[in-house]
Amino acid sequence: MRVRTEIDEGGLARVTLCRGEAGNAIDLELARGLLDAARACERGAVRAVLLTGEGKSFCVGGDLREFAAFSGEALEKHLVAVTDALHDALRTFAALDAPLVAAVQGAVAGAGIGLAAAADVTLAADTATFTAAYTGIGYSPDAGVSWSLPRLIGPKRALDLLLTNRRIPAAEAAAIGLVSRAVPAGELAADAERTAEALRRGPTAAYGATRRLVGAGPTANLGPHLDREARALAAAATSEEGREGVAAFLGKRAPEFTRVPPRA
Incomplete structure (x- = not known):
């Protein structure tokens, strides 16, 4: 092996x-x-x-x-x-x-x-x-x-x-x-x-979006890339991870992202 x-x-x-x-x-x-x-x-x-x-x-x-x-x-x-x-x-x-x-x-x-x-x-x-x-x-x-x-x-x-x-x-x-x-x-x-x-233990979907944005950044034009960032942020904010992250911040506790299953 x-x-x-x-x-x-x-x-x-x-x-x-x-x-x-x-x-x-x-x-x-x-x-x-x-x-x-x-x-x-x-x-x-x-x-x-x-x-x-x-x-x-x-x-x-x-x-x-x-x-x-x-x-x-x-x-x-x-x-x-x-x-x-x-x-x-x-x-x-x-x-x-x-x-x-x-x-x-x-x-x-x-x-x-x-x-x-x-x-x-x-x-x-x-x-x-x-x-x-x-x-x-x-x-x-x-x-x-x-x-x-x-x-x-x-x-x-x-x-x-x-x-x-x-x-x-x-x-x-x-x-x-x-x-x-x-x-x-x-x-x-x-x-x-x-x-x-x-x-x-972190927000897996947010990591994935971040990986893709950083990977695309060096060859992207600024305008389209800003649009891509905005769409990704909106999707992250409305996801289970985003809701958990904000609730944890406002509740002054550690987020429990592992409760949200990652995409298979």
């Missing part, structure tokens, strides 16, 4: 990459396992997703040993199969209302950066390092890296990392916006659990 998915009764999905001995390198089986995990989250009543990787490294990118077993047209077909599954997984996670939290450690390279960048909140161990790596082996990016990096850190910084393959430490990754924050390595797992649990 390359990917383990556990969804608890509270709606927190824990998705774990299970190739720690291989740096969680992405082969065809792992890519398909990640897609299965995303679809399980899509089907289930999931309120938050926590993505982690076993072993010393979160994900070192594609499995070059597997890729080297193919050549010519067979290699092309194999890479298309891997990226199709991986990209479908990323699309599925992105379409959820449930926010995605990633906890990353050790080496994060290639498609591993794409997975880290796809999360809404990315926590990095202070000992983690990040390397694009693609052009170092004559490849171009996948896993949404050429889309997410320019949006997170700007096109100049993105090209610096993608063309030079400069390895950056977690502190720099946090400073430029590649990850949300760097935390002491010994506290990474607990911090990630606390973050995911707090999001699990």
